Amino acid sequence: MSVLLNDTARRMAEIQDKVNNGERLSLEDGLFLYESDDLLAIGQMANQVNLRKNGKKVYFIENMSLYFTNVCEAHCAFCNFRKDQGEEGAYTLSGEEMIAYVEQHFHPGIREFHIVGGHNPHVPFQYYVDSLQALHDRFPDVTLKAYTGAEIEFYSRISGLDFRQVLQKLIDAYG
Numbered sequence: 725m726s727v728l729l730n731d732t733a734r735r736m737a738e739i740q741d742k743v744n745n746g747e748r749l750s751l752e753d754g755l756f757l758y759e760s761d762d763l764l765a766i767g768q769m770a771n772q773v774n775l776r777k778n779g780k781k782v783y784f785i786e787n788m789s790l791y792f793t794n795v796c797e798a799h800c801a802f803c804n805f806r807k808d809q810g811e812e813g814a815y816t817l818s819g820e821e822m823i824a825y826v827e828q829h830f831h832p833g834i835r836e837f838h839i840v841g842g843h844n845p846h847v848p849f850q851y852y853v854d855s856l857q858a859l860h861d862r863f864p865d866v867t868l869k870a871y872t873g874a875e876i877e878f879y880s881r882i883s884g885l886d887f888r889q890v891l892q893k894l895i896d897a898y899g
């Protein structure tokens with residue numbers, strides 16, 4: 725067992741040397757990394773190469789994931805988040821409730837709110853618009869990354885607006 729561990733550590737050190745020297749990795753190196761669970765070492769090497777190649781053009785930001793509601797009309801097979809309206813644990817937050825939550829957990833390093841959540845048909849489309857508006861009014865310097873194509877389709881269905889109109893209303897709430 726210890727021989728195996730030593731082999732693994734030696735291989736990782738060899739790859740680290742290649743990365744330090746700016747050498748191209750081999751197919752075998754790639755397969756070794758693919759099978760490794762040492763995500764910290766792999767992440768550090770990836771960051772090292774990224775910085776060398778791209779400088780600070782590629783970077784990461786700290787965001788905060790927000791879910792206004794977990795009530796959802798869809799039943800995606802993989803989902804362990806959704807609830808039916810009235811089911812234990814189901815919730816739908818108002819803008820004020822979400823702001824109170826964010827204020828409890830916010831710190832100045834957070835530069836983006838990542839907003840997704842359930843497709844709740846028990847509130848109107850305006851609810852989703854107002855949610856963004858409330859957050860943007862309270863935290864104008866934080867970027868909103870909100871909703872996916874699935875939500876836009878859902879909002880179009882419940883509002884009777886076409887996709888372009890839905891997007892425009894969401895953009896206006898942010899503006």
Ligand code: SF4
Nearest residue numbers: 796798800803806842
């Ligand atoms: S749409 Fe989202 S919340 Fe709803 S069931 Fe699918 S993954 Fe879950």
